Every structure is written in structure tokens, then in C-alpha cells.
Amino acid sequence: MIRLSGLGKEFLLGDQRVHALRDINLRIGRGEYLSIMGPSGSGKSTLLNLIALLDRPSNGDYLLNDRNVTGLDDDSLARVRRENFGFVFQFFHLIPRLTAAENIEVPLILAGQEPRQRRARVQEAMASYGLIDRAGHRPDQLSGGQRQRVAIARATIMRPAVILADEPTGNLDQTTGKQVISLLEQLNQEGITLILVTHDAAIGEHATRRIKLIDGMITEDTAELAA
Amino acid sequence: MIRLSGLGKEFLLGDQRVHALRDINLRIGRGEYLSIMGPSGSGKSTLLNLIALLDRPSNGDYLLNDRNVTGLDDDSLARVRRENFGFVFQFFHLIPRLTAAENIEVPLILAGQEPRQRRARVQEAMASYGLIDRAGHRPDQLSGGQRQRVAIARATIMRPAVILADEPTGNLDQTTGKQVISLLEQLNQEGITLILVTHDAAIGEHATRRIKLIDGMITEDTAELAA
């Protein structure tokens, strides 16, 4: 379903090139549960952004469900992204003027759902993530871990085909982190492809397939070992 | 040196009161090494902000070196804060238009240090935190963990009397996280009071004194056990 071949990303800083990712070859099937680990600065967020069509590669190809999405214009990219991906950002990107409940509701509004149905789904999501009594708080009135959970609820509420989570437990205590991971794993049980970037080895090891990134390159892929 | 008595903080949301902290009694001596752990939303960041004079309590008293700092005006508060505290924010608060090096340099400029001395100290700080080849990057051109390290370098570069770090390894891999903690512990060895909020039990247990916060109240304080 996701096929990256020879994918690379470099950033230009003045006349300096930063090779954030090089020669990424990766095939991810529908319903897989994959973790990506690696040192700070190794390219994990960059890779996640490319998969979720939030950014364009500098070289290589990206086939999504056999369709080449590498050369799409911005509008098509945005549409394919909305239809396929739920993204939990490393730093959340919540809308400052909206409450927790309103932030979570945004994807449902974009999808054209009815108010009554939206209300019910937002309630359910908030209950799952322990946010019911913070529903009316705006992001600056929430703790770090509460904002993180709002971001996760928002990313998952539409049951997208693929959920990408960039360090989803970085601001959570052990107990809350485990609850969040188990909720994400439940979605994976329902058939949703789950891709987690994490610095927590306990969480990374829990995935059925584990990828290691160092200096912009994949150095380990447990799917390759089995081959 | 830090004496909190009956300290409380509540937020007003419309007509609702959120009791973020209640009846905090805490004495922290010079040179102590203290960790604060607790569930997401339990009041850790709020407590750290009160100690660092970034916020005012709703009730109770705060004596800093025997001086009551509870009722100070904004300018005096800012001066006492700058003279005593180095703060690593949970979400960094770097200045977007400045490079990594310039962000780290800010406290030195505020302290009136000479350019040559500033350059040397910034170089040393960047070397310690593995940021030398990211010196010219702005925050949006850095990875999450690189931004976190810039925030830590900035908070520690003036060797303040007290360093408060709000989840300083939340975006770091194991190895980088350990390096960062050992640098902070070295500063503590030099006599600097170190207060760490963390969700990482391995890091929390490493402190000589450990405090647990639940629902805005201190439920455990290893200093009390010894008494």
C-alpha cells in the first residue's frame, strides 16, 4: 500500500545541504503495525512527513496504493492526505483559538458530518483519552500531556486508513502512555495501518515490525530479517 | 533557599475553578537534586512555573533565600527570576527568528557579557549538547530533540543558582537523554540546585530526592521519609 523507492530528502541552508534522508526503500502493507526508532536528528519526523504527504521528497518515488503520488500538485496532495492519513505531530499543532473538543471535531467537520453525529463521536473520543473535563479548555489551558492526547484524538477520530504518530507518549506518564498505545493498537486490530515513531524502547519493541533509522538511512528492518 | 508554604494555584475558566495545585509545602535547600513525577495533568509544570517566578500563586507564601517573593511587582519578579533561575520549558519557547547559536547566546547578552566571551561560551555549550553543526539552523530547521537541547543549553549557560527542567528528555533517544542528564548532574555537582520534572522513571529515580504529585498535591517526598 505504501511503497517508497530510493526516497531522499535534503534541505538547503544557504549553500549547505542537509541530507535528512537518503535512499529509503520501504514497503508497508495494509494493516501493518510498525515502529520507527533512532537517535535524535536521524530523520524520523522527516520520513513520517513524507509518508503522510506533508512534504515532498527531493528524489525517489512514492507509490500509494499503486498510484505515484510523488508529482502531485498541492491540492491533489492535500486531498489524498486527508483521505488516507491521520497524523499526530511531535508538537501537536493544535488550533490555539479552539477548545479541546473543537480541535478534535475539526476532521469531522471537514468530512461533512452532521452536528449530532459529530457531538457523539467527539464525546466518545474524549472519554477514551480522559479529556471529558477538559473539553472546554483551549490548548494554552491544558497540560502538555493533555494537548498530546487532544492531538491523538483528533488524528484518530475519522478512523483513517493509516495513522502516523510522531512520539505520541513523549509527554505522558507510564500509565497514560500505555492507555494511549493500547487505544492505537485497538485501531490497528480493526485493520488500520499504524506507524509509530518513538524514543521509548518498551513501546517500540511492542510493534510487530521495527525499523531503525540512523543518519537518514534505514539500518535495520525486522521485516527484512524474516526474508 | 526555596520555601513554599500552603502554596496553591487555581485557574478560572468562565465560572469554573481548576485547582491545579493545593496546599504545597516544600523546602528545597541549596544544591539539592530533586525530581518531580506524577500523572499527566497533576500540576508539575504549574509547580515549576511558580518556583521559577513565571507565575503567581493564588494563595500561600513563597520565600526565596528568606525573602518573601510572593507579592513582588512584575519588574522585580523578572529581575529575581533572571538572577536565580534557568528554565527548560516543556515546549522550549525558542525564539523563531534566531538561530540555535543565537538562542543559546541570549542570556549572555542580557547579562552584558563581551562578544568574544559569549562566542567561546556558546561554542562550549553547543559542543556539550552535540549542536555544533546545527548552529546556524533556526528552530523550524531543527529536529524536536535538537530544539530541546538548544533549550537546555540556553537555560544552563549562565550557571544559574537553580536549574528547573520540565521533561528535558521527552524528545530524546536513550543515549542522548543520558548524556543530557549527566551534564545537568555535573552542574549539580558544582553546587547548582537541580529540579527535574520527568515522566521517565529511570531518570526520576536517579535524583537524590524524589517528589510525587497527584491531583495538585504532594503525596510522597523522600526527604520526609528520612525524617
Ligand SMILES: Nc1ncnc2c1ncn2[C@@H]1O[C@H](COP(=O)(O)OP(=O)(O)OP(=O)(O)O)[C@@H](O)[C@H]1O
Ligand atoms: N527545514 C530544515 N532545514 C534544514 N535542516 C533540517 C530541516 N528540518 C530538519 N532538518 C534536519 O534534518 C535532520 C532530521 O530531522 P528530523 O526532524 O527528521 O529528525 P528526528 O529523527 O525526528 O529527530 P528527533 O528525534 O530529535 O525528533 C536533523 O538533523 C535536522 O536538523
Ligand SMILES: Nc1ncnc2c1ncn2[C@@H]1O[C@H](COP(=O)(O)OP(=O)(O)OP(=O)(O)O)[C@@H](O)[C@H]1O
Ligand atoms: N491556564 C489554565 N487554565 C485552566 N486550567 C489549566 C491552565 N493551565 C493548566 N491547567 C490545568 O491545570 C492542571 C495542571 O496542569 P500542568 O500543566 O501543571 O500539568 P502537568 O503535571 O505538567 O501535566 P503533563 O505531565 O501533562 O505535562 C491540568 O489539569 C490543566 O488542565
Ligand SMILES: [Mg+2]
Ligand atoms: Mg522528530
Ligand SMILES: [Mg+2]
Ligand atoms: Mg507539564
